[in-house]
Structure formats: structure tokens, C-alpha cells
Amino acid sequence: MIREKNKNSGIKIMQNKFYPVVFLTIIVLVAVVLLMYVSNITRVKILEQREAKILNQLKNIFPDMEKYELKDDIYIILKDGKSISYAFIAKGKGYGGEIQTLVGIDKDFALKEIVVLSNSETPGLGSKITLSSFTDQFKGLKSNEVVLNKDGGRVDAISGATISSRAVTDSVREELNDKIEIIKNNGY
Amino acid sequence: MNSLLTIFLGMVLINNFILSKFLGLCPFFGVSKKLTNAISMGTAVTLVMVIASVATSIIHKYILIPYDVEFMNIIIYILVIAALVQIVEIVIKRTNITLYNALGIYLPLITTNCAVLGVTLINAQNNYSLMQSIISALGGGLGFTLILIIMSAIREKNELADTPKSMRGLPIAFIIASLLSLAFMGFNGLL
Amino acid sequence: MMEIEEKFTAKRFWKEIAKGIVLTNPVFVLVLGLCPTLAVTTSVDNALGMGAGVIFVLLGSNIIISLIRKITPNMVRIPVFIVVIAAFVTILSLLFEAYIPPLYESLGIYLPLIVVNCIILGRAEVFASKNPVLLSMADGIGVGLGFTVSLIIISFLREVLGTGSLQIFGKKLFAIPVLSQSPLTIFIMPPGAFIVIALLMALFKLLGVLKNE
Numbered sequence: 001m002i003r004e005k006n007k008n009s010g011i012k013i014m015q016n017k018f019y020p021v022v023f024l025t026i027i028v029l030v031a032v033v034l035l036m037y038v039s040n041i042t043r044v045k046i047l048e049q050r051e052a053k054i055l056n057q058l059k060n061i062f063p064d065m066e067k068y069e070l071k072d073d074i075y076i077i078l079k080d081g082k083s084i085s086y087a088f089i090a091k092g093k094g095y096g097g098e099i100q101t102l103v104g105i106d107k108d109f110a111l112k113e114i115v116v117l118s119n120s121e122t123p124g125l126g127s128k129i130t131l132s133s134f135t136d137q138f139k140g141l142k143s144n145e146v147v148l149n150k151d152g153g154r155v156d157a158i159s160g161a162t163i164s165s166r167a168v169t170d171s172v173r174e175e176l177n178d179k180i181e182i183i184k185n186n187g188y
Numbered sequence: 189m190n191s192l193l194t195i196f197l198g199m200v201l202i203n204n205f206i207l208s209k210f211l212g213l214c215p216f217f218g219v220s221k222k223l224t225n226a227i228s229m230g231t232a233v234t235l236v237m238v239i240a241s242v243a244t245s246i247i248h249k250y251i252l253i254p255y256d257v258e259f260m261n262i263i264i265y266i267l268v269i270a271a272l273v274q275i276v277e278i279v280i281k282r283t284n285i286t287l288y289n290a291l292g293i294y295l296p297l298i299t300t301n302c303a304v305l306g307v308t309l310i311n312a313q314n315n316y317s318l319m320q321s322i323i324s325a326l327g328g329g330l331g332f333t334l335i336l337i338i339m340s341a342i343r344e345k346n347e348l349a350d351t352p353k354s355m356r357g358l359p360i361a362f363i364i365a366s367l368l369s370l371a372f373m374g375f376n377g378l379l
Numbered sequence: 380m381m382e383i384e385e386k387f388t389a390k391r392f393w394k395e396i397a398k399g400i401v402l403t404n405p406v407f408v409l410v411l412g413l414c415p416t417l418a419v420t421t422s423v424d425n426a427l428g429m430g431a432g433v434i435f436v437l438l439g440s441n442i443i444i445s446l447i448r449k450i451t452p453n454m455v456r457i458p459v460f461i462v463v464i465a466a467f468v469t470i471l472s473l474l475f476e477a478y479i480p481p482l483y484e485s486l487g488i489y490l491p492l493i494v495v496n497c498i499i500l501g502r503a504e505v506f507a508s509k510n511p512v513l514l515s516m517a518d519g520i521g522v523g524l525g526f527t528v529s530l531i532i533i534s535f536l537r538e539v540l541g542t543g544s545l546q547i548f549g550k551k552l553f554a555i556p557v558l559s560q561s562p563l564t565i566f567i568m569p570p571g572a573f574i575v576i577a578l579l580m581a582l583f584k585l586l587g588v589l590k591n592e
Contacts, residue, residue, distance in 0.1 A: 020452035027447075027459050031263060031466040038470050039259050045477035053480070095202075097487065098314065118484050125564055160564070208569045213413035214497055259473055262491045263465040270458060299461075302414045302495045309488045354585040355577075358410060362577030370570040 053117070054102070058087055061104035061113045074179055076188050077104075083188055085112065088179050092171025094121050095163045099129065103172055109180050111138045111146070114172060119164070126164035134158055134165070138172065143180065146173040192323050195316075199327030205303050206335045207369040212303030216336060217361055219294070226340035230333025232294045234326065236276060237307050240269050241325035244308040245318050258312075265308050270299045303332055338368065395514055396521035405498045405522055406529035406576075407583045412498040416530060417572040418489050423547055426534035428482040430527025432471050432490065434520065437499050439467040441507040441519035448508045460503040461494070468494045498526060536575050541567035 013019060054075070058068060062077045062085055069076045075087040087104045097120040104112040116130040128134060137155050138146065147153020148162075148169055157165035182188075205211040212233065219225045244265050252258045277295045281288045298304060307328045311321040342364050351360050405411045415433075419425040440463050444451075451459055472490050475483040483490065493499065502522055507515040539545055543559030545552045565571045 020455040023450070023452055024455045024458055024462075027462050028267075031462050032260070035260060035263070035466060035469050035473075036257075038473055039257075042473040042477040046473070049477065049480050120485070120487050125567065210414045210417040210569070210572070211492075213417070214411070217410070217413075259469060262469050262472070262494055263462065266461055266465050266494050267458070270461060299457075300495045300497060300500055302492050305495050306488060306492060309491055313488060354581045357584075359577045359581040359584065362573045362580065366570045366573030366577065369573055370565075373568070373570070 057102050057115050057117070058104070061087065061102075061115070071188060072182050072186070074182065074188065083107075086179065086183060086188070088175060089117065090168075090171040090175035092167035094119060094129075094167040095126050095161075099164065099167050099171070101168055101172055103176065105176065105179075109143065109176070109183075111141045111172075111176070114138045114168075116168065121161070121164045126158075126161040128158045128161060129164050129168050134168075143173055143176045146176065192320065195320055195324050196327040199324050200331040200334065201372065201375040204331045204335060204372055205306065205328050206332060207365070207372050209306065211306040212301050212332055215294070215297060215301055216332075216339070216365075217358060219336070219340075221340060221343055223337065223340045223344060226336040227333070228290045229294045230329070230336045233298060233301060233303060233332055234329025236269070236273060236295075236298050237304050237325040237329040238322060239272055239276065240265075240304055240308055241311055241321040242318065243268050243272060245311055245316065245321040248312050249318075261309070261312060265305060266299075269304055269308070273299050303328065335368065339364065391514060392517045395517035396524070398521055404525045404529060404583075406526060406533075407580055409498075410580075411501060412496045412526060413576075414492060415489050415496060416526075416533065417569075417576060419486060420530055420534035420537055420572065420575075421541070421567050422485075422538050423531060423534045423545065424482070424549075425485055426530035427527070427547075428475075428479070428486060429489065429493075430523070430530050432475070432486075432493060433496065433499070433526055434523030435471055436464060436467045436493055437502060437523045438516060438519040439470075440464045440499060440503055441515040442512060444503045444507040445510060445512045445515035451508070456508065457500075457504070460500060460508075464499055464503070465494050498522060533572075533575055533579065536579075537566045537571060541565070541571060 055068075058065060058075060058077065064079055065077045065084070066079050068087075069078060073088060076083045077085045077087060085104060085106050087102060090101045090103050092099045092101070099119040099121065100117040102115045102117050104114070106112050114135050116135065119127060119129060121127045121129065141154060145154045146169055148155050148157050148166055150157065150162075151166075153169070155165070155169050157169075199205075203209060206213065206216050215229055215233070219229045244261075247264060247268065248258075248261065252261055252264070273295055277288075280295075307325050310328075311324055314320075314324075316324055339361075343361060346360060346364070355363070406413075406416050412433075415429055419429045440460070443463050444460060447459075468491060471493070472483070475486070475490065502518060506518045510518070535545070539555070540558075540563050543557075543562040544554035563571075566575065
């Protein structure tokens, strides 16, 4: 008897014309709360991952670094409390999307090393920008030399992947010029 | 100005949704058999893409980023697109019945067209401003329409050809898409 | 709401899984979910990641949608399905970003685009909203595996032909001597994706034609 009654009242609720709207709203709210919860759990881990990735790369470029400070998007590499070199991230538009490059420079603004952090270039072609055969060419270059060979500079483009090569080269040069300005002005 | 033109041409020719990003393939192979259908579908997709880009780029800038809930973008974008498609359908039905008859049946399909969600995600990923988002959506939509038209014209002719039995229908359509994609790779050095 | 639901048995469970992989293979037979099939099959690693992601979302959404099937109003069922699917995709994307960042980066926008993968919404509408939970789980696993197998086949062909070697989880399994020096790069690029899937579809069709005759 009671079951029968419950069933009836259940049907009644479902026949209410606001029921669909209320139901959808409840589903959305449940989803949002659930996502908030999951994001809270993963947030720390995600930030850690990003942090660790940068720190690892910086340590590779600057083996004698002790710690770093981040000011105006510039990683100031410190040893004995003094800045010994700098690093920053350059973003360029490649063939498949954004290419992010971590650029390490000396105190006299010559390139020390570049590392391609992320790219969505064509695997086996544009993605060769991540290989040391490409990135090693940048070592020791001054900002005015960071130009593709065919444009009168000192960087050989990867054959068949001029767009990707140019994206890296141009973004590194432009960002370098910007950062030199900032470093000089603020005396980091 | 220059960057708007770059975005536009990039979306139409170089990063073409169908040929290089593979977005919107389901409707692509479904409606590219006839030229008239292709034009209607292309128009409907472009329209929804532009409106959706405006809405989502405002939401992205003024809600998701300030409250640091960017991870919610998937669920919010898809709901916005679903709602917009409904609204566009109702508005067109009320105002222009000829247009509705031409586009009507394609509109519901657009909610699950990955090209629409794709363009909003690309805008967010590249941090495009409102104007840049509109241009990128317009370029994406026109590029989609362009390929749809070319494809349907080729397929209409292809109907008359003597295609091997196992290649008929979709397989040969994919081969045609492959050749088009190869041809469009020639635009790579343009920008 | 009043359809007669099929009784659940272990035999049905396995049959449902097998059906998803072979008979109703989502990619080659039903031609669904094409965007990711073509976009992320540049390497076997990516294909495995995408496959695992789709199985996770498909399984999760099938379970939830099947659980709420009796109280879901018909009028708003599609928005409800979309919200459930989008929630699972967001969870997946957060998990990938936190624990497998390289995969998260290489899948790019195709990870969130799982939301509009026609396969998942299709299974919700055709199967999960009409069948009990365990059967819906079987369906989710079967179709998900079918999708993954297709991705692996395509990506295997593309990676081997396009780079001349095969890498799984960062380890080089083999390299073909001449091919790896001058690989057929076209297979990694978009036109190659279209060619590979065209030939595989033709092959499936040919097999079907032979079987019928």
C-alpha cells in the first residue's frame, strides 16, 4: 500500500511542468560541486608539476644555480644571493599552435641555452625543433644574431619546417630584446 | 590589424578546420554530397560559431579567469552552445521562414559539431581578445564552408565515375579529402 | 520509460562487449568519432591515451545515465546527457594534467573535445538510457575498446610509415633500417591520416562484400 502511494506521488512529481527544469538544474549543480571538489584535489598537484618542470629545466641550464626568483616573468637565477643569469619563457605561433621555449641567458645577455617546453608541431617534422641539433645552434648568440640563415642570421632552419623554426627564432629574439630592456631598467 | 588578417587567413587556409584540424568531419562527410546542402550547412555552422565565440569569450574573460575556474570551461561552453543553437533556431523560425526551411534540419546537429566547441577552445587557448575571437570564428567557419563546397562539387562529379566497388562512398571521399589536404598544405609558407 | 528491459546475464555482458569491438566497431563500421580518430593518431602513445580517456568517460557516463534513466524527463534528456559527459571529461582532463602532463599536452584541444565525440552521446541515447547499469557498463567497455583498437591500428600504420620506427611509452621498440632514415613523413601529416582511414574502410568493406558473397 505504502509503496503504491510512493510510486503515485513519484509520478505526480515527474508530471509537474517545472520538473524537467528543476531536474536539469540539480544535475548541473551536482556536476559543478563535483568538479570543484576534483579540481581542489588536483590543483596542488598541477601547480607542483608546472613548478617542478620549470625548476628541472632551469637546473639543467644553470648547474650552479641555488635558487630562483620570479619577477616580471623573468626567472632571476641566484647564487650566494646574487643574480648570475636570467631565464624567461618565449611564446611563438608555430604551424600547429603555440610553441613555448625556455630561454636561458648570461649576465651579458648572450644566449646560454634554449629548451622547447611545449609544442604541437607535426611529429617527425616541425617537432624536430625540440632536438639539440636545432637548439644547440642558439648557444652564445647575441639577440641580433638570432635570425634564420635565410633571413640573414645564424640559425639554420629545419628543412621542411621553416614555419616552426621561424616561430622559435623570432619569439626568442623578440622576447630577449624585451627582457633585456626590463632587466636593464630595473637593475635585476 | 595585421594580426587579425593573419588569424583570419590562418584559419581559412592553413589551419583549416577540416583539412588540418579534422574538426567537423561528421557533418562534412554527411552533407557534402550535394552543393546546396553544403552551402546551407556551412552558413549555419559559421553563424553559430561566430555567436558562440562572442558569448564564450566574454564568459572566459569576465567569469572564468577572475574567479579562477577555468577548468569549468568545457561544461560551460557546451551548455552555452546548446542554448545558443536553440535560440538561433527559434529566432530564425520566427523571422525568416525560408531561411529556416533551408537551415532548419542542420541546426540541431550543430550542438555536437566539434568545430563549434573547437573554435571556442582554440580562442581560449590562444587568449584571443573579443575581436580576435570573432575573426578566428569567422575564418574557421568560412574555411569549413569553402571545403564543404569544393568537396560537394567534386563528389557530385565523382558519382558519375566508375569507382571500384569497395572504394565507393566514404573511402573515396576520404581519398578526395586527402588530396585536398595535400593541396592546401601548399599554403603553409603563406604567412 | 515503459520499455521491457532485457534480463541481465553474464552471457549478455560478454556479448555486449564483443559486439562493441567487432560488429558495431564505432570507427570502421559506424563511422563515428572521426575527429579524434584522425587528429591524435600520429603516434601509438597518443592513441592509447585517447583510447583510455574515451573508455573512462564512456564507462562513467553510461553508468550515471543508466542509473538516472527512470527519473530523467524526456524533454531535457539530451542536455542532461551532455552535462554528465562534460563533467566526466573535465575530471579526466584535470587528472591527465595533474598526473600525466606530457599526454595532456600532446592531446591538446582534442582532450576536451571528447565531449562532442558522437560515440559517447550516441551510446547514452541509444543504449545507456534504456538499459540497466551492468549492461550499460558492458556496452561502454565494448564500444570504448572498439574505438581504442581502431585508434591503435591507425596510429600504428601512421607512426611506422611516417617515422620508420615505433615508440611506446617513450621506449623505442624497433626501427626499420631504410625507412627510418628517410621516412614517408606524409603519413604523419593530415593527408596521410585521410589516406590510411580511407584504405582501412575500403578493406572493411571488401571483407564485408566477400563475406556476403
